Amino acid sequence: MHLTDAQLFGLAIPAAGVPEALPPHLSECIACSRALQTWKGAVGEIAGEMGPIGARTPEAWADAEDLTMRSIRRAGSIRRGTPLRWGVGIAASLLLLALAVPMRRSGSGAPAAATPSDLSPQDQADDALLRDVARLARAEETGGSWDALVPQPGTQTRDEERL
Amino acid sequence: MIPRQTDPGVDEALLIREVRAGKVESFEYFVRKYQRRITRLAYRLLRDAGEADCAAQESFLRAYQNLNDFREGSTFETWVTRICINWCKDRLKRRRLVFYFHQGPAENDxxxxxxxxxxxxxxxxxxxxxxxxxxxxxxxxxxxxxxxxxxxxxxxxxxxxxxxxxxxxxxxxxxxxxxxxxxxxxxxxxxxxxxxxxx
Missing domain, CATH: 1.10.10.10 (Winged helix-like DNA-binding domain superfamily/Winged helix DNA-binding domain)
Structure with missing residues (x-):
């Protein structure tokens, strides 16, 4: 059984980059051995193919290099280094932050917090309930009794009356 | 006087310091020494002589403009080769996109x-x-x-x-x-x- 193209390619260009062991068939089959040489030759030729660049004269190379130097001279001075660029960026961000914080504190943009008198009775009742729950949680953490917030039977709390 | 690329014992680090200090002419040494190799590498990746020339020129320009980011421990050749490979990879990506949208996937021989x-x-x-x-x-x-x-x-x-x-x-x-x-x-x-x- 002759080697396939893929097998020949695998031998000409090993996948791992290191030469692979040759199959015993190659030592017996002149056709496959010759085909492998053809594959290796083709790979070498592709690697060596330089098209018009390969036929370039020293003068043409010098022209290309001159062109590069001209573009470099046109570009002017080299850019500042990355740390300096980052430093400038960070300084600018800090400056913006320093300007933005006092503006926010002066209350020019943000709405003021609502006072209890602005809230509807329903909202005030909800707030009171939440405060009770928070107090209850605190009492539990500090070992306080649940009875402190449990209404006595037959009595109504202010909140219940409101609800 | 700019050293020729064939001069032995050229201190590339010194030349880079000179370029950083504003002596653009010192950069010519690198262009004369490495442009051919960079162009050949670009050609192997792009298979287009015009684009390979463009890649080489652009790589040297970027290397020059960003010379302050170049680390002293590295070599200029590695630095400019890396820039060239990245440029070619971007070019290939763009080429694949254009090819895909204009012609569809490659046909078999x-x-x-x-x-x-x-x-x-x-x-x-x-x-x-x-x-x-x-x-x-x-x-x-x-x-x-x-x-x-x-x-x-x-x-x-x-x-x-x-x-x-x-x-x-x-x-x-x-x-x-x-x-x-x-x-x-x-x-x-x-x-x-x-x-x-x-x-």
Whole structure:
């Protein structure tokens, strides 16, 4: 059984980059051995193919290099280094932050917090309930009794009356 | 006076310091010494002489403009090669996008004669040359089907004959990732060659 193209390619260009062991068939089959040489030759030729660049004269190379130097001279001075660029960026961000914080504190943009008198009775009742729950949680953490917030039977709390 | 690229013992670090200090002429040494090699590498990746020239010129320009980011421990050649590889990878990505949207996925070669069948016999030399030409064409097409990263790793390994650690340094990948890309590239080419045979 002759080697396939893929097998020949695998031998000409090993996948791992290191030469692979040759199959015993190659030592017996002149056709496959010759085909492998053809594959290796083709790979070498592709690697060596330089098209018009390969036929370039020293003068043409010098022209290309001159062109590069001209573009470099046109570009002017080299850019500042990355740390300096980052430093400038960070300084600018800090400056913006320093300007933005006092503006926010002066209350020019943000709405003021609502006072209890602005809230509807329903909202005030909800707030009171939440405060009770928070107090209850605190009492539990500090070992306080649940009875402190449990209404006595037959009595109504202010909140219940409101609800 | 600017040292010639053939002058022995040129202190490249000193020249870089001079360029940083504003002496643009000192950069000419690097252009004269490395532009040919960079252009050839770009050509191997892009297979277009015009684009290869553009890649080389752009790589040197970027290297010059960002010279303050160049670390003293590295070599200028590695630095400019890395810039060139990245430029070519971007170019290949763009080319693939344009190709995909304008023409759709690549078609297989519809030439029916297989190199293996022909190579099995005892052919005269013109036929042998034809086989070699066909293999080259199929291989070239298979290499073109690789992703930009796979292609750059493949070209650096098999055409530029660089070692895995050298490729890792140039591409900014670790050695394991380079090996993985190489393996995938070879696998993909094998698959493509299989498709050729079926066609």
């Amino acid at each position: 519809d030439d029916e004669s297989g190199p293996r069948d022909a190579a099995a016999g005892d052919e005269p030399s013109p036929e042998r040359r034809a086989i070699s030409r066909e293999i080259r064409e199929r291989l070239r097409q298979a290499i073109e089907s690789l992703s930009p990263r796979q292609k750059s790793v493949f070209v650096l390994k098999h055409f530029e004959e660089l070692s895995i650690p050298e490729i890792a340094e140039l591409t900014g990948l670790d050695s394991g990732t380079v090996k993985s890309h190489l393996f995938r590239a070879a696998h993909k080419i094998r698959e493509r060659l299989g498709e050729f045979r079926k066609a």
